[in-house]
Amino acid sequence: MPPVGYSGPPPSEPPPAGWRPPTYLQPPPPRQLAPQDVDKIEAQEKDARTVTYGVGLVAAAVLVVLSCLLCSRVLF
Template sequence: MHVQPPPPRPLPAQDLPGLDSAEGGARTLTLGIGMVGGAVLLVVMCLLCSRVLF
Protein backbone atom coordinates (compact mmCIF):
# COMPACT_ATOMS: atom_id res chain seq x y z
CA MET A 1 0.00 0.00 0.00
CA HIS A 2 1.37 3.40 -1.03
CA VAL A 3 0.38 6.48 0.92
CA GLN A 4 0.08 9.66 -1.13
CA PRO A 5 1.30 12.73 0.76
CA PRO A 6 -0.86 15.83 0.52
CA PRO A 7 0.13 18.34 -2.16
CA PRO A 8 2.41 21.18 -1.05
CA ARG A 9 0.87 24.43 0.09
CA PRO A 10 1.14 27.43 -2.25
CA LEU A 11 3.99 29.80 -1.47
CA PRO A 12 3.17 33.32 -0.32
CA ALA A 13 3.52 36.12 -2.84
CA GLN A 14 6.86 37.92 -2.94
CA ASP A 15 7.21 41.65 -2.25
CA LEU A 16 9.31 42.54 -5.32
CA PRO A 17 9.68 46.29 -4.57
CA GLY A 18 10.70 45.43 -1.01
CA LEU A 19 13.23 42.91 -2.26
CA ASP A 20 14.67 45.46 -4.68
CA SER A 21 15.07 48.09 -1.98
CA ALA A 22 16.68 45.58 0.41
CA GLU A 23 19.07 44.50 -2.34
CA GLY A 24 20.00 48.12 -3.05
CA GLY A 25 20.70 48.74 0.63
CA ALA A 26 22.83 45.61 0.84
CA ARG A 27 24.79 46.69 -2.25
CA THR A 28 25.41 50.13 -0.74
CA LEU A 29 26.59 48.61 2.54
CA THR A 30 28.89 46.16 0.74
CA LEU A 31 30.46 48.88 -1.39
CA GLY A 32 30.91 51.12 1.66
CA ILE A 33 32.67 48.38 3.63
CA GLY A 34 34.86 47.63 0.60
CA MET A 35 35.88 51.27 0.23
CA VAL A 36 36.70 51.61 3.93
CA GLY A 37 38.72 48.38 3.82
CA GLY A 38 40.57 49.55 0.71
CA ALA A 39 41.40 52.89 2.31
CA VAL A 40 42.74 51.15 5.43
CA LEU A 41 44.86 48.83 3.29
CA LEU A 42 46.21 51.78 1.31
CA VAL A 43 47.23 53.61 4.49
CA VAL A 44 48.89 50.48 5.89
CA MET A 45 50.79 49.91 2.63
CA CYS A 46 51.95 53.53 2.58
CA LEU A 47 53.16 53.23 6.18
CA LEU A 48 55.00 49.99 5.44
CA CYS A 49 56.62 51.39 2.30
CA SER A 50 57.70 54.57 4.08
CA ARG A 51 59.36 52.47 6.81
CA VAL A 52 61.30 50.54 4.15
CA LEU A 53 62.37 53.63 2.18
CA PHE A 54 63.34 55.87 5.11
Protein backbone atom coordinates in the same frame (compact mmCIF):
# COMPACT_ATOMS: atom_id res chain seq x y z
CA MET B 1 43.79 -21.42 -6.64
CA PRO B 2 41.59 -18.27 -6.92
CA PRO B 3 40.33 -17.26 -10.38
CA VAL B 4 42.48 -14.78 -12.24
CA GLY B 5 40.89 -11.43 -13.12
CA TYR B 6 37.39 -10.18 -12.64
CA SER B 7 34.67 -12.63 -13.58
CA GLY B 8 31.89 -10.04 -13.60
CA PRO B 9 28.89 -9.50 -11.36
CA PRO B 10 26.78 -12.41 -10.23
CA PRO B 11 23.74 -13.18 -12.39
CA SER B 12 20.53 -11.52 -11.29
CA GLU B 13 16.87 -12.24 -11.87
CA PRO B 14 14.22 -9.57 -12.34
CA PRO B 15 11.94 -9.04 -9.34
CA PRO B 16 8.58 -10.77 -9.42
CA ALA B 17 5.55 -8.79 -10.61
CA GLY B 18 3.86 -6.83 -7.84
CA TRP B 19 6.92 -6.85 -5.61
CA ARG B 20 6.26 -3.34 -4.28
CA PRO B 21 4.06 -3.03 -1.20
CA PRO B 22 0.69 -1.36 -1.73
CA THR B 23 0.53 2.38 -1.06
CA TYR B 24 -2.37 3.52 1.11
CA LEU B 25 -1.39 7.05 2.08
CA GLN B 26 -1.27 9.79 -0.52
CA PRO B 27 0.92 12.81 0.25
CA PRO B 28 -0.98 16.08 0.67
CA PRO B 29 -0.89 18.51 -2.22
CA PRO B 30 1.79 21.20 -2.06
CA ARG B 31 0.91 24.38 -0.20
CA GLN B 32 0.86 27.81 -1.78
CA LEU B 33 4.00 29.86 -1.31
CA ALA B 34 3.74 33.18 0.45
CA PRO B 35 3.45 36.11 -1.93
CA GLN B 36 6.66 38.05 -2.51
CA ASP B 37 7.03 41.80 -2.39
CA VAL B 38 9.39 42.33 -5.32
CA ASP B 39 9.84 46.06 -4.67
CA LYS B 40 10.85 45.39 -1.06
CA ILE B 41 13.30 42.67 -2.14
CA GLU B 42 14.87 45.01 -4.71
CA ALA B 43 15.23 47.77 -2.09
CA GLN B 44 16.89 45.38 0.36
CA GLU B 45 19.29 44.17 -2.31
CA LYS B 46 20.18 47.77 -3.14
CA ASP B 47 20.84 48.52 0.53
CA ALA B 48 22.98 45.38 0.86
CA ARG B 49 24.99 46.36 -2.23
CA THR B 50 25.56 49.84 -0.77
CA VAL B 51 26.81 48.36 2.52
CA THR B 52 29.09 45.94 0.65
CA TYR B 53 30.61 48.72 -1.43
CA GLY B 54 31.06 50.86 1.70
CA VAL B 55 32.88 48.10 3.55
CA GLY B 56 35.05 47.48 0.50
CA LEU B 57 35.97 51.16 0.22
CA VAL B 58 36.88 51.37 3.90
CA ALA B 59 39.00 48.21 3.64
CA ALA B 60 40.76 49.57 0.53
CA ALA B 61 41.46 52.88 2.28
CA VAL B 62 42.94 51.07 5.29
CA LEU B 63 45.13 48.97 2.99
CA VAL B 64 46.37 52.05 1.14
CA VAL B 65 47.23 53.80 4.41
CA LEU B 66 49.03 50.72 5.73
CA SER B 67 50.93 50.32 2.46
CA CYS B 68 52.02 53.96 2.59
CA LEU B 69 53.16 53.56 6.19
CA LEU B 70 55.14 50.40 5.43
CA CYS B 71 56.74 51.91 2.32
CA SER B 72 57.70 55.08 4.18
CA ARG B 73 59.34 52.98 6.93
CA VAL B 74 61.38 51.10 4.31
CA LEU B 75 62.44 54.22 2.38
CA PHE B 76 63.26 56.47 5.34
